Amino acid sequence: MTELSKLDLLASKIGSRHVVVAIYGLGYVGLPLALRFAEVGLKVIGFDIDADKVRKLNSNESYIERITPEKLLAARTAGFEATSDFSRTAEADALIVCVPTPLDAHRAPDLSFVTNTVDSLMPYFRSGQLLSLESTTWPGTTDEILAPRLRAQGFTPGADCALVFSPEREDPGNPDYGTKDIPKVIGGATPRCLELGTALYQLAIRTMVPVSSTRAAEMTKLLENIHRAVNIGLVNEMKIVADRMGIDIHEVIRAAATKPFGFVPYTPGPGLGGHCIPIDPFYLTWKAKEYAINTRFIELAGEINHYMPHWVVGKIADSLNEQGRSVKGSRILVLGVSYKRNIDDCRESPALEIMDLLRGKGAQVAYSDPHVPRLPKLREYEFDLESVNLDSESLRTFDCVVLTTDHDGFDYDLLAKESMLLVDTRGRFTTAGNIVSA
Template structure:
């Protein structure tokens, strides 16, 4: 069976392999563009017909990925489809599907399981399956392995299985798919060897680990590290504020230490698909071993409380002007979860909007990256982005800076806001109408 492995490796090394990417979102689409750019034939597979139609028409639905790049990819051989039968054409199947939590903060593995079930009738000898979705340690072995072997193929001999977590950072100009090191764990040594061959052309640096479980845990540690440290600095923010200390000044000063300190800055809560969600995959799995992940759960409580903290600061500010939140017009600046992107997933800004509305406030938003409030599974506002003019800013009783996009005119906002609640430390000089939150 070594011949199957060697033939697979050779196909990747010669760039003769067809790369199948299942799930064409924030992770799958940049990966497609990278493989296409270096000369591989790429087939994109997604259950969303609108996405497939857009891509085949040379259009993009993600702001930081231009339609021009999609059109160029189509011209050089990229094709998108909803037909899972075409899995059989692919030499590699890279799964980039969502892994959300359900309302009980338990992993919702339905996308991973359903995708694996959809591809398994069309698997054949010589293929490699790589899962990139963030998940709990053991997922690849427990969910993917038995499914890909159902038809008689043996992992490590006939077909190859790896876990290689995504590390995309949308909106960060300092990194791209190629320059972010790629962690890979294989089900067997042979699986790992084929996995390295799959990714080595596309990624500058490959980091091999001993197992799929180790790779799965690596991704969780990366995100838990951030969640815990953000929780710590958010708690420090509350303490510092009560003491009359600017936490942003403190973090800046501490960051001058050349060793032993990494700067994390507070905010209105956690957003995005990773940091608010991924730590709880480990929390859930740890229960199976009779363990409690206390740091994770505590940081989750702190971070989850931040939108309420912002609401309290807003109400305090209005109260100083003898105004109630009920009936006040409040403009939320930035509803994407992080600066300079259009990604709304788990955005704390949306929770702040809901809290304002629940208290009787009249809420509006402005976000240069999100012109119309999108349809979301759990949130709905029939709103469009407000234009930031002198007159419009001044018409609101309060402005809440929730996401600090570079496109905002911060001087304009400051000069014409009646009350400005700053959750991002954008305004460092104390002013009567600015409240730090």
Template structure:
């Protein structure tokens, strides 16, 4: 009977603390997912503690600034004034009522899931967890991760899931730079290890998010996130393949897509490009294909789309070589300017950017590489890529000094007419230029 009372006490206590906003919200990983979430919880009146291993990031946030372009420093400063703080001391997770994990889940060199950041985080906080806390994983991963990797680590010191600790999976759905959707307006999928876990997870997120979408299990929530991004990856793979076929036939694929999009039912427009970027779409499909092999399944359709998308930087490179050859120039020794190096327009997010892959292909072939990106003034430190470069200012004279311009990310800040007028050759991988020209090659 006493055990049942304790169970009810932990459950009722945390639900009450969410209801009256006396809970302390702990968020681990102060990146593109963690920062917006921290700001949202702070905005509605919760005390928030952020945890990160990057001392520079911790100092910046505590000083009221963010290194992420689309997050306003004023919003960080407001949160700090309201009590938000950031720390590298993971023992302080004991002060929080939640441990919301928002750390990277990349692929390793063999395109297999790399859960090292998730596992290291769990191992770091496990000794300091206490009864009554919520542990929620938001990082994208394969079905089974929360129950197979998180659960054993957070219960190793005697905590019981659904009774004294509440284990949840709720995938992030951030879209950096999208002004149409914010953290609180994007519906939140929530799964739990037990019914009590789901109840607590739903209560946590319902304080900050307008609509909660509960599902039956952590595995269902994990699969939901993968389906969302695999849907995009497969359709982008399809349209990238269509681009290649259309180009061989002398057809403008962007004209075709725009025409098809006038159909009011049964068609959703996706647009081709130089490859896939961002933390989710280039990576998530491989999490499922890896896990599916455990069940003796081969996800051929998903893997084929991955192969097509992964080959797009090479396709762009081929168009560049062809364009230079037509002008009796070799790529080796040519001066090449890459326009836009973030993974999508109007943001500074460099994660998995195909533009960087294009840059490496050009450099490896002997091209003299430069770039221009108003959102990335200096090439950042990246795990797998290194360029000692700063953004080139776009002027008629600077453009004229290059043998070719490769447009890989179509930022709104670019003066496309000026670029067209003063560039000797443009390789357009984004369909910016629709009017045929001798100096523009669509890629």
């Protein structure tokens, strides 16, 4: 059997739905994708270095709120299993990497999760396999980081293996667009790679969007997230200006949104959160320097969004001062620690930065979040806190309540009535009496 025929065999396995899929990284992106492939009847092996996650998944225990034990049981019945044993890479036909791509302390890309994962699977890689990267990264990563690792082991993308980049587009908490519904961008190292990657993902995703190269796919994901980051930066800056002028920015946005063309409403908040929007733009600014380009527009938006938690803390301090109190010694309750409403994901949440800043100023900080009963271990912060139950009695024990994430599960009438001072960063309340907009 020739090496080329092994790619034909891969195509045959995909076409007959006998392809075995491996997912590396079973977090908010990898686990939903694994369950989706299992849902359409494929055998799926999930890899994660966290032994506790592996144990929980194989016991039908979920660590992501929207993924129920029933969904895990259905997936495992269909053939899904989790493991930390990378030698099982040899059992799979398609290998999909869904690991984090954070920034380091100097806001430069940290690809260690990607490189460590690929280096861990490479000893077991074989001819006829497809390798797909979904982690958001700078244009050129697939060509410059993954392809050389394959070639160093004697593999050539498009000849005896396939290499593609297909960025994740998960939107946790979105009731209208799940994994199968979101169109999937994909670029291949060669046309043959693109053909095989598209055929694989088409088994689980309704709409595929092929592009000319892995670099085009990588840039597509960055443009999507930079578009949001820049527009959020703009509206956050507008909020600061409007606040100084005594204008309700939320009223202005609602009015502007009535224009049927040429305007897309973005809402301000306490800062940017999640693993994408606060981080991904800096992957492009870093890479652009290689081409002697300064991405000033992107970096300015990043500065504004990074400043917002500090601005909120300033508003809290000013509001407490007006009541004759200082931040130091005050009991402050933060409402919502996930980065967006109605989910349990705390990654890069501005609420945590606000809590840390307040604690640094001597406040006694607590939080309440119906989706996060206890704060998980975090790389950036050290909190040992559980969610506070909200009722009239508990609210009256706090000098200030700060709405940072506007979950639908909060009782907003109760909050408005019982909070001694309520600082609203989301525009859920009308400013009056004990309620301050921030």
